[in-house]
Structures are given as structure tokens and as C-alpha cells.
Amino acid sequence: MKSRGSQYSLDTSTFLRIRKWYVFALAAIALTIIIAQILIQQHLNSQLDDSRVINVAGRQRAFSQKLVKESLLLNLKNKDSDSRKELLEELKHTLWVWETSHHGLQHGNDSLGLSVETDTEILQLFKELTPHHDAMVMAAQTIIDLDFSSTSMSEYGRQLDILLSNERPFLQKMDAIVNEYDERSKAQLQKLKLKEYLLLGVSLLILLLEVVFIFRPLSIQIRETIKDLVQSQIKSDKSTKEIQKLFLEKEKSLQELQELNFVIDNAALFASARSDGSIAFMSKKFLDLLELSKENLNKPLSEILTEDDGQKQYLREIFKGKRKNIRTEEIEIKTKTGKNLWLDVSIIPMHQSSLEQSILILCSDITERKKNQFKVEQLTKQSYEESIRQKQLQAIQIVEGQEEERKRIAKDIHDGIGQMLTALKFNIESINLSQKEKSVEKIAYLKQLASELIKGVRTATFNLTPPELSDYGIFPALQKMTVELSKLTGENILFENKADENIRFDSLAETNVYRVTQEAVNNAIKYAGANYILVTIDYKDDMLSVVVDDDGKGFDPSKLDKVPKNNSEGGMGLFFMKERVSYINGRLFINSIPGEGTRVTINYNLKR
Template sequence: MKKKSKVSLDKISFIKLRRMYLFALVTIAVTVLLSQLLIQYNLNSQLSDSRIINISGKQRMLSQRLTKEILILNFITDSLQKKKQIDKVSETISEWKSNHYSLVNGNDSLGFPKEKNPILVQYFENLKPNFDTLLEASSTFLDNKKQNKNEQQNKKLVKTILDNEAVFLSEMNQIVGEYDKEALEKVTRQSKTEYAILAFTLLVLLLEFIFIFKPTNKKVESLISNLLSSERKAIKLAQDTEIISEAKENSVKELKSLNYAMENTLLYCRIATDGTIIHIGEKFSKLIQYNPFLSDKKFGQVLTPVEKEQLIIDRIVLENHRRGWQGELNITTRNEQSLWLDLSMVPVTIKKDESELLIICFDITERKKAVQEVERLNAANVADKLSQQKVISSKIVENQENEQNRIAREIHDGIGQMLTGLKFSLESINLDDKEKSTVKIEYLKKLTLDIIKGVRTATFNLMPPELSDHGINSALAKLTLELSKLTGKNILFYNKTDFNSRLDSLIEINIYRLTQEAINNAIKYADSTHIIVQLSHSATLLSITVDDNGKGFDINAVEKKRNSESGMGMLFMKERIQYINGRVFFNSIPNEGTRITFNVPI
């Protein structure tokens, strides 16, 4: 009953919250709708005010244009031009008069109100005499011009128009200012109204949050808490059911295992939880050379005569007699032979408070011997690898030493001697002998350029600036160009796929050194005259190919001679490309040429 009452109360609470929520939504919708209607109304009102201000300002312009056109008409003598000017004045008078009456009396089509505030009424009353005078004088002047009469009267009419036009402009300025002020007041009033509507909407939202969303949130939290509690209870119930099912399944498995051991297993026995032998199979007893009729010894004593091994076995039985155990054991038999057993210990419940252990074993001695032999062979292979790495390391150190010696020779024999010559030449300059000094200075300039070139060459061999500044594409292009100049061989570079991206600096320097080594090998050993370096890439792979037309070599023969210079060179390339997760491919035909391809993931 309590549960039903609680459900009923929750239902009533949710119905109440739903009604309040709908009421809040309707209130917000009505507020937004009223706000939009008010905005549209005010926009239309502002549009009307804008049009009134525009027409009022236009009246000032029309009065000025009317005065200007009357003055022009007054001085025109040509009949054709006079007729055109009369038409223009007539149109101006008509438009000016129509706008004025619309402003004074209102106009539904233009949205001009008939009712005006007292100030505007007063301004229009003040303006009426000037407007009527201007209109009458302009109309009379126009009629006289049409009939070509009363020139003396026209002069007076022009003066009257000029006198009243300035007053008309002043009065219209006041009218325009009043219209502008009135429009500003409407905009201000609209802004305040909008703020009030916004405040009301925010208040509705706040109240909705306090009286709707907050209670709803509490109800949802309570509901989620109840659901989680129910879920935990369901999970616990499922776990309990699973445990019961697992226990039943284990019992069935144990019975099947026992039956299988009795029927098919060759090595098995039954022991008590304290390790005492209950029964041992005939095959098992023969393997460990034990009399099966002696059933008062511990399992460890049965398996091995070695006391240390017995303690290990007894500890395993003692620690795992409840949950079982599976693993490998190495024991010493009674004839002092090593025996490996894959042993499984399964607890079996006989009665409510009585259990025993079923031991099932497999002889894995031969397998262990095979594993040990594999480990021995792997160790030998590792030793060979280490020996090979030592050779590679020594060769790397040797190459580094040779490279350092070469750089030292370049600096000592080239740059050093030129610097010494520069020093002696500087010391031998006699400033008193200007002619010889000029010649020596020119020589010193050339010598300085040679020194700079030598320094650039040395630094290029160490680390080309193009590689660090612009990447592998520019560096390979510069390398092939420089080597072509230095060796006189035709060395060309092609970027087939316009690759111009930057890679990791470690990858770039290794690609550069590998390509440099491949080109140097083609120059040094292949006797080639043409070398082509090609760079291409895909979405995941960067490929560099070095082709030469040299004498080539037998790849299989070179790989067998690991201690030869060519064999070590190929090994170095493989080791270096593997360092950046790449691969190298060699393709060479004797007396035709060689192709080396480096593939690097990007």
C-alpha cells in the first residue's frame, strides 16, 4: 500500500510540474509574441516618422528649388527654354503644395498622422501665412510668365518670394526638429518597453528554474538513484545466480574431469587436502617408480626423493587445495633423471564437509628439452648478432675517424695554408707604395673569397645548410649539383612528385647520408658516368632511387662476403635505414648498372 501511495504521489507531483512547465512555456511564448508585435508596431511607427522627417526636410529643399527656378525663369528670354522652365516650376509648385498639405492634414497612404502635438500645430499655424504668400506669389508669377505680361508685378513677386523663402526655411527647420525629437522619444520609450519585457522574460525563466527545473531535477535525481539502486540489486542477483551456476558448472566439470582421468588419462592420482596419497594411477606410479599400494605418504614424497623439491610441492598443495592450481614442475626421479610435468590440481567435493584433490599430469620433458635447445640456438644467434654489431660499430667509428681526418686535412692543407698566406700578405703590405699595395689588396680579396669557399665546402660536407633550412628536397638538389661540379660526372636530380614537405630532422639527415653514400659508391666503385637521383612520394611513403650506369656487381656474392668493403657498405645502409623504420632494395646487373631504392614511411 505504501508503495502504491508513493507512486500515486509521484504521479501527482509530475502532473503538477508538467502543468507548471506548460504554463511557463506559454507565458514565455506570449511574452515573445507581444514583444515581436510591439517591435513591429514601433518599426512601422519609426518608418512613418522617418518618412515624415524625410518629407519635412524635402519641403525645405523644394522651397529653395522653387525660389531658384523662379529666379532662372525671370531671366530667360528664349521661348523654348522659357516653356520648359515654366513646366519645371509648375511641377515643383505642385509637389511642394501636395507635401505641405499632407504634412498639415495627414495622409493615410504615406502614413502621416492627422493628429499632431500642440507644438507642431502651432508651428504649422505660424508657417501658414508664409506658405500661402509663397504659393500665391509663385502661382501669380507663373501665370504672368505664361501670358508674358506684368513684368513690373513679377519683380515685386520675386522680391516677395525671396523674403518669405528665408522665413519658410526657418519655420520648417523648427518643424523638422520637433519631428526628430518626437521620433527620439518614441525610440526611447520603445527601448524601455523592450527592457521591461526582457526583465519580465528573465523573471519568468528564474521562476521556472526555481519552481519547475529545480524540483524536476530533484525528482530526476531521486529517480536515477532508485534506478541505480535497482540496477545494483539486479547485478547482485545476477552475480549470485552466476555464482550458483558456476558452482554447478564446476561440479559437472569436476565429474567429467574425474571420469576422463579414470577412463583416459595416463598420469593421475587422488590426494587428501593435507597432501596424503589416496590413490595413484598405475601409469603414473611407473613413471615416478613408486609402489601404488603404499598410500600413507605425502604427494611430495611420492614424486621425488629430493627434500627441497618435496617442500615446494607440499607448499603448493597446502596453499592451493581450495582453489586448485595449474603449472609446470621440474622434479628429480629416483634414478636421478630430470622430469618435467604439466600438473593440474582440481579440488573435488565428496561430501558436505569432505573434499579431496584430483591430480592430472602430462609428461612434457621432451618439449622442455626442445625449448631449451631453441633457447640455446637463439642465444647463439644473439651472440652472432652482437658480434656483427661490434663489427658495424668499429666500422662506424673507423669511418667517423676517417671523416674527421679528412676534414682536418681539408682545413690544414687548404684553409690553413690560405689563412697563413693571408697573414703574410697582410704583413707585407707597404702603404707607402700605393701601386703594389693595390695589387696585393686585390690578391687578398681573391684569397679571402677562396677561404670563404673552402669554409663553405667543409661545412657543407659536415651538415648542408639547405637540409636544416629547406628540407630534403633542396638538400639533395644541392648535393647532386655540388658533386657534379666537383667530379665532372653527369649527376642529375628529379623531384617526380613535387615533394616539398618537412620531415623529422633525424629522418632527413639519415635520408641525406644514405643518398650521399649511394652516390659516392657509384662514383668511387662503379666507374659510372651518369647518375640519376629520383625522389617521389605517396600519402604514406617517401621513395628515393639512385641509378648509375656503372659496372654493377653480384648482390648474392657481395652479401656472402660480409667482411668485404662492399658487403659492409650494404650492411651499413640496411642498419641505417632500419633505424628510421625504412627499407632499402638493391638491384644490380654486372656491366649494366645499379639501382638502390630507399623507402621511408611518412
């Protein structure tokens, strides 16, 4: 039976021994570091508490002086009741903070970050300080409660004398308390320094012991191990030369076996066939896929793979004959039970020592991939057909929108201009020159009717074809539109041009931007109930931007998709605004807050 030491090789036993001592050494160093950190953190926490206490204690001196100062100022503010009242409030606050801090330094206060004081010397100093503190508190409270009438001024002077007489002793004893806190902090720091020196000595001692008892013996052992390894290497070189001859002879055979093992390991569906087409071997998984057993392997490979005659003929063609290169095919086969499968087949030629060629068949089942590919093609076709249907639907909606626009124009002409022309005709026919007074009234009415008729004709023609758009471009056209709509509707419609110069764009882009802006302004006029409508145009970095702002009642943008595409009064509606902007590869943004107004932004990039 082997001993425990002989169970491991030389390198393993050496490594285990080195690892054990290194872990021990590192653990000792880590332990000293952790202990040092714990002590430092404890002292830092204590220092933070002492720093807070010293800060509050020092602040007590300032607040005692502030208390006396504010009490003295009350006599100066005697005639100004508002200033005295403000000063009294400040005095109350000062007294509350001063008294709270005094109790917190002794008994602790979470809001001030103070803990309960346990030092007997400091508590004794606070005990000596308390009579002066209480006297000053009572005096300040009495001053606060005074009404500062002529009869109470003598009481005010008496309480002020109490404050002044106790202030100096309070400051002296508060200085003693602060100094005591400082001495205590210095003493704790000195203790920490001694602990740090002690830990440093322990760490250096550990390092020295590790060098003497761990690193030096290990270095000697490693040197002996290297010496043994060198001797072993010499012996190994001799054996290697003898083995190398055998290795070179078998290297070729081993390479062929490695290639074959790689193929078998990475392809579960494989088979091999002889030069006459008969099967030499077929994997179990291949047999299960084809729903066959080993007893069925007495036929040629082409007949076993499929039951379809056409497929059999095709397989015979690709299996026969001698080949030098690997051939890959995706073929469809039909199993014995009528199931259709798709296989990714690789045909690999194999040359035997007898110079007779055989083939190795490697397959992958790609039936699912083919099914998914067919589904993708179907979905692509459906998506294309759906896109065509959407385009047809959009075309129908555009035609309907055009018809609605024509109906609106016809309605405006019939209900507006037509009725005014009819009224004009009837009034002209009813004029009787013999009745001068009625004739004068009718002529005046005819003038008014003619003016409204002219306004209606201008409005209709302006909405149809603004001449400024084709002659001068989008900038003057939008300015003219705001001026005319402001005159015609009486609304406060403003225009602001931030562009440096008048830029001309493609006529199609200008027309669509103009129409979308016109629709946005008309919507604001009809539905917003706004005090003003502002149209702002800008051109910067090849980007044309038109913004329509109003301060009207606004709406909920989330309900935009539920709004009908054409309103009852005709017009493009939101759908046609989006279609027009999309047609020129622009972008439309609609932002609105109920009760605050609406902003419509049209962006057109010249480089798109």
C-alpha cells in the first residue's frame, strides 16, 4: 500500500505544500490589516461624535452672546413695534436652540446627532454651568414675556442685568467644557497611535517569521525540485527520441482517426456506403429518423433514404461515381410512413487502403428550418398584400377627402356667395326710385352686401390658390395667410420669421407645408378659442421648421387616434395633415395640454 506522501506527483505535492504556507502567511497579514482597520474605523466614528459635540459646544458660546445682543437691541427697537416683534421672534428662536443644545450635550439629542454624555468630569462642569444657564434662560424668557410699556422697562433693565452678570461666567465655564472635550479627543488619538505602532510591530514580526520559516525553506525546496526536474528532463529527452520515430509513423493514421471522430462527434445523423451503393453502417439516430430498423439495411442507400421514386433516382445520381471533393445538398425525402423531411446532406469521399472508394454521409435535420422559412415567405407575402391594401385604403381616403373639400367649397359658394348674390338681385329689383328714403336705405344695404360678397369671394379664392406661394415661396405665402385670415376672421393671428433670408424649396414641399400649416391655423380658429395664434417659421442647418402655437383650451393628445379622419365641415383633418407631411418625408409633432394650449410643429429636411 502506498504511503500518503507517495499518492501525489512531485509537482503536485510541492504545489500543495507551497499553497498551504502561502495561505497561512497571507491570512496572518490580512488579519493584522483587518484588526487595524477595525480600530481605525472605531476611532474615526468616535472622532466624528466628538467633532459634532465640540461644534455644538462651541456654538453655545456664540448663541449666549447672540441672546444677550438681541436682548439689548430690544431697548433700541422700543419705538418700532414691528421691528421689536420681529426681534422678539428671533430671540425666541435663539433661546430655543440654545436651551435645546444645552440639554442635548448632557442627555443626548438625535436631531442634533448628540449622544448621552457619560464623562464624569464633563458632567461636573455642566453641573457648575447650569445655574448660570438657567438664570439666563429665565431672564430671557421674562424679557420675551414683557409688554415693553413704560411700567415694564424697569423689569426689563433688571432682567438684562441678570443676563449680563451671568454671561461671563457662562462663557468661561463653556470654554472649560470645550477644552475638556478637546483633551479627551487628543487622548483617544494618542491611544490610537500606540495601537497603530503595536500593530505595525506585529506585522513586521509576522513578515520576518514568514521569511525565516516559510519563504527561505520554500526557496530551498523549489531549488531541489528544479534540480530533480532537470535530471528527469534528460531522461525524458532520451525516451522522446525513441518514441518520436513511432509517433511519425502513426501520425497520419491518427490524423485520419481524429478527423473521423470529429465528424462522428458533431453529426448524430451519419451513414457510410460502399462503392456499389450498399450500406456499411448507419447510426441509430438516423434509423430512428427514417423509422427503420437494422434489418432493413439490405438495400442500396438511395432506396432506404426515401420512398419517392423521383427522389430515389436523384439520390442514385449524386451517390454514384468517383469524386474528390465534398458535396453538400439540401434534399427532401419521404419516409416509410409518408412523412416528408428535409435533410442537409454532406457527401464525403473516403479512400480505403484497397484503393476502392466509399462515401460517408453526414446529415442534419432541417425540416423545422424549412417550415419556418416557408412561414416567413408566407408572412412576407401577407405583409406585402397588407401594405398594398393599406395603400389602396389611403388612396380611397384621400379621394374621399378631396370630395369633402369640393363639397365644402361648393357649400361655401352656394350658402355664402350664392345667397348673397340672390339677396343682391332681389334688393336691386325691389328698388323704387319714387320712394327716395327707402331707396337710399336699400342702396346702403346693397353696398354692405357687395362688400361681404367681395370678402367671401376673396376668402374662397385665397383658400384655393394663394398666388404668393407659387410666385414668392413659403415665407411670404405664410405671412400673407396670417394677415388675410386675421382680417377675415377677426382673430389675433401673428407671424414671426426667424430665417435670415427667403429660401425657395421644391414646389411640392412648399405646397404641402403651406396646406398643413393652413389646416393647423384653421383648426385653432375653429376649436381652440384662443386669444392669439402665432405662426413661426425658421430655416437652419437645412431644416425648415414651421410652428403653430395657440393659448386656447387644448386637448388630450392621447385621444388623437380616436378623432375621425375627416370632420363634419370638411378639410384634411389630422389624417391628411400626417399624409401630406409624410409624402414629402417630413415630420409632424402635435403637443397639447388641456387648458394651456396647443403646439403643431412641421419639420422638413432639405437633404432627405
